[in-house]
Amino acid sequence: YMRKKEDISLNAALIGFGNNSVSLIAGITIFSTVFALSSVDAMSQVSQSGPANTGLTFIYLPLLFSKISSSEIINIFFASIFFLALFFAAITSLISMVEMATRTLIDFGLVRRRAIVIVASLGFIMGVPSALDMSFLLNQDWVWGVGLILSGAFISFSIIRFGVDKFRTEIINGYGSDVKIGKWYNYVISILVPIQVIVLILWWLISSVSWDAEWWNPFHIENAGTAIAQWALVLLIFILLNKKMSERIFRNGEEL
Structure with a gap:
């Protein structure tokens, strides 16, 4: 934020x-x-x-x-500093992810305390399989790592639906903006990003055929089939809940 x-x-x-x-x-x-x-x-x-x-x-x-040196104390000191920094990097990233999910539940009408408890509990429960099974961890890393491409595509699509020029002038170049973004942004979002998404997804799909003979099998750890199946499942859930979610958000906004 x-x-x-x-x-x-x-x-x-x-x-x-x-x-x-x-x-x-x-x-x-x-x-x-x-x-x-x-x-x-x-x-x-x-x-x-x-x-x-x-x-x-x-x-x-x-x-x-x-x-690093012949001194074990010095080596332990630098190792401790590094992994402590790595720990805080992970924690700060986790805070932002928890806050985003919490904010979504708050928009649905939940109080912050309950929303945080729900998000933290679900995050813990859904993380247990990855902690217990390395194959599950590799699968999720594979599916949602590549899924970042789709995430970028949906963001671009949302901006296009909202209006690229309107988004640029009213939100990006709006109040508090010292650096103004020119019209080149319109072409990047509406043309370049969709082309990049299509090229990357096609390249990935074509390449995945050579990585796994049964690339269509959704039960393999790392192939196209498992990624597409899980993407489709999540997308289906959001499509089914989209109308209800939108109505709830707008209703809460009007009440405020």
């Missing part, structure tokens, strides 16, 4: 630049560490879906910190 007077475009640029820069540096650090310290084929370590997604940070970075 931002205050109304804050600059949306400036904050978005800073967040995107900061996040991507740190991610790039972290990726370079981890991959360099793997190739320097791995006792097996490093390329297989960074290319395998399981270890590359879930294990490299917690396997090789502790090994890296253990070799």
